[in-house]
Amino acid sequence: MTSHARTRSTSVLRGATRAWVLAAAVLTGAVLAVGSGALAQNQDFDAVEIDMLRVRDNVYMLVGAGGNTTIQFGDEGVLVVDTQFAPLSSKILAAIRSVTDGPIRYIVNTHAHGDHIGGNEAIAAAGQFRAGGNVVGDLGAAATATAAIIAHENVLLRLISPAAGQEAVPSAAWPTETYFTKKDEFIFNDEAVQIRHEPNAHTDGDSLVFFRRSDVVATGDLFTTVMYPFIDVASGGTIDGYIDALNAILDITVATNVNEGGTLVVPGHGRLSDEQDVIEYRNMVTIVRDRIREYVRRGLTLDEVMARRPTLDYDGRYGSDTGFWTTAMFVETIYDQMAAGHRGSEAGQ
Numbered sequence: 001m002t003s004h005a006r007t008r009s010t011s012v013l014r015g016a017t018r019a020w021v022l023a024a025a026v027l028t029g030a031v032l033a034v035g036s037g038a039l040a041q042n043q044d045f046d047a048v049e050i051d052m053l054r055v056r057d058n059v060y061m062l063v064g065a066g067g068n069t070t071i072q073f074g075d076e077g078v079l080v081v082d083t084q085f086a087p088l089s090s091k092i093l094a095a096i097r098s099v100t101d102g103p104i105r106y107i108v109n110t111h112a113h114g115d116h117i118g119g120n121e122a123i124a125a126a127g128q129f130r131a132g133g134n135v136v137g138d139l140g141a142a143a144t145a146t147a148a149i150i151a152h153e154n155v156l157l158r159l160i161s162p163a164a165g166q167e168a169v170p171s172a173a174w175p176t177e178t179y180f181t182k183k184d185e186f187i188f189n190d191e192a193v194q195i196r197h198e199p200n201a202h203t204d205g206d207s208l209v210f211f212r213r214s215d216v217v218a219t220g221d222l223f224t225t226v227m228y229p230f231i232d233v234a235s236g237g238t239i240d241g242y243i244d245a246l247n248a249i250l251d252i253t254v255a256t257n258v259n260e261g262g263t264l265v266v267p268g269h270g271r272l273s274d275e276q277d278v279i280e281y282r283n284m285v286t287i288v289r290d291r292i293r294e295y296v297r298r299g300l301t302l303d304e305v306m307a308r309r310p311t312l313d314y315d316g317r318y319g320s321d322t323g324f325w326t327t328a329m330f331v332e333t334i335y336d337q338m339a340a341g342h343r344g345s346e347a348g349q
Contacts, residue, residue: 045087050095053272056214058189061266062095064088066115070218070266071096072211074189077105078127080147081209081218081266083119092119093126103128106188108195109151109175110220110268111203112158112235120173124149146176152197153178154205154236163234198222198245202229204236206245210252217252218266223278225270228311228318228330229285231337239289239334246282253278284314289334296338305335 045065053061055070062069066084069092073079078100084092096104104127109117127147156175162168184195192212199206202221209218221230222245231237253263259276267273291310300308311319311327319327 043085043087045085048088048091050088050091052095052098055216055264055266055272056211059211059214059216060099061272062092064091066118067110067113067221067268068218068266068270070209070216071099072189072191072193072214072216073100073102074191075102076189077103079106079108079188079193080104080123081108082110082116082220082268083107083123085115085118086122087118089119089122093123104147105130107147107149108207108209109149109155110208110218110222111206112151112155113203113221113232114167114169116220116268117155117159117169117173120149121170123147124172146172148177149173149175150177150179150184150195151175152205152207153180154203158203158205158235196248198241198248200236200238200241201245202237202242203232208245208249208252215254215263216266217249217263219249219268221268222246223249223265223267223273223281225267225273225277225281226318227269227320227325228288228314228327230325231330231333233333239285239337243282243286243289246278246285249278250275250282284318288314288331289338292331292334293338293342296335296342302332302335306331 043065048065051063053063055061058074059070059072062071062084064084065088067082069084070081071078072081073096078096080092080096083089104123107120107124107127109120124146129144129146129148153175156178159169159174179195179197182197186193191214194210194212195207196210197205197207206220206222208220208222210216211218222242229239229242231239231242249265253265253275255262255275259279260274263275265273265275265278288311292305295305295308295310306328309315310331315327321327
């Protein structure tokens with residue numbers, strides 16, 4: 001597998017209940033605060049079941065307790081997008097083996113959060129990379145001993161140098177191949193796979209994965225169906241970048257009838273979706289952002305904006321007053337970023 005943009009480093013369902021998928025979503029940010037190891041000690045992962053949904057012929061969505069996992073498989077082996085939490089690795093592997101016995105060749109991480117990369121080490125160790133020639137000659141068996149882990153280079157940089165208070169991730173779980181341009185792409189199982197970087201959105205290392213022939217997009221946390229967007233400011237996230245990412249997803253999706261059907265979208269958390277779901281979510285995020293931006297332009301304080309409840313008409317579906325990411329935190333993050341942009345524009349006049 002070759003690409004000028006990758007470097008080798010050494011280092012759901014519509015019937016699912018809102019409460020069930022929200023529980024999985026809440027774990028997304030909790031892992032940032034307490035670390036995947038500590039979180040695993042406080043969760044009963046033995047009780048978690050991995051539900052599988054066939055999205056297309058050889059593409060499945062796996063739903064457990066972390067971010068959703070997507071697998072694509074065929075004659076060449078298996079590609080896995082995101083690996084949930086480490087304690088679920090054996091269950092994810094068992095789910096994969098229930099539909100294919102092909103070797104796991106690639107793991108793609110959509111970003112660096114623990115509920116999406118926790119199973120990297122174990123699932124990569126269960127796989128085998130393809131290599132030959134000088135690579136095998138130089139590295140020996142280590143060149144093919146595990147599956148390759150692919151991510152944007154910012155994911156690797158954040159894992160190498162974790163933020164203060166964030167638990168270190170073992171090097172065996174780090175990306176082994178990174179890309180730094182707008183996209184990485186290759187052919188796997190006779191299908192074009194595109195990995196597209198969306199900068200400064202949920203984080204600064206987000207990727208979405210597009211399976212072109214299958215017409216399926218795995219978005220990571222660039223899109224969810226269960227909560228307001230988690231803008232991880234400490235990891236380079238911005239509301240404007242998040243909206244740009246949603247528009248990038250819509251640039252890929254094609255509907256079959258009145259925006260429904262067609263391209264299928266596997267969100268970071270929640271049920272399987274299509275273009276219309278992404279449109280509704282994009283519109284919601286944009287409307288809330290624009291309301292708060294207008295309040296900032298008028299000179300309202302954060303408390304005054306909060307009192308006006310700019311998310312009111314969406315709170316029943318996406319809002320929360322508890323957990324790691326509340327509605328108030330969502331509004332405050334947008335306010336702070338809009339206020340910073342407003343001050344910058346005034347300074348430039």
